[in-house]
Amino acid sequence: MEWNESYNIGIDVIDHQHRQILDYINALEQILINGQRDKIREILDDLIDYTQSHFSFEENLLQQVFYQYLPSHKGIHELFVKRLNEYRHRFERGEAIENDLYRLLSKWLINHIQHDDQDYVNSVRENMLHYLQSQEKKKGKSWFSRFFK
Numbered sequence: 001m002e003w004n005e006s007y008n009i010g011i012d013v014i015d016h017q018h019r020q021i022l023d024y025i026n027a028l029e030q031i032l033i034n035g036q037r038d039k040i041r042e043i044l045d046d047l048i049d050y051t052q053s054h055f056s057f058e059e060n061l062l063q064q065v066f067y068q069y070l071p072s073h074k075g076i077h078e079l080f081v082k083r084l085n086e087y088r089h090r091f092e093r094g095e096a097i098e099n100d101l102y103r104l105l106s107k108w109l110i111n112h113i114q115h116d117d118q119d120y121v122n123s124v125r126e127n128m129l130h131y132l133q134s135q136e137k138k139k140g141k142s143w144f145s146r147f148f149k
């Protein structure tokens, strides 16, 4: 799956994280092609960790700018993390889940970016950019790395 310009929401730090998730999805696809089942666990762990970090980063940002639909956006994230963990458990039980997971991920990510994330961009983008700028000034460019392992 290739990154498409239309996937950018116009907030660099978030676009960068979305692209990173896409890289994980592509890594999973590579595993499907090569049939390296032993590597699936590694990718699953990385993908789930990173996705959770991205969600908490995004939620924190949305909270700072008083996004009114944060509770439902958070709910969508939680549900998705739950589904990812279900896949992880099925994998641990020995099920071949990678094709299903790949389909879910690729559909979900793009859909989430273009609909759910686009919705907050439309209402709080300017405030988010201001907030990010002020944080960068105060704490330096990598202050947000505290959300990531």
Ligand SMILES: [Fe+2]
Binding pocket: 058, 073, 077, 112, 116, 117
């Ligand atoms: Fe989101």
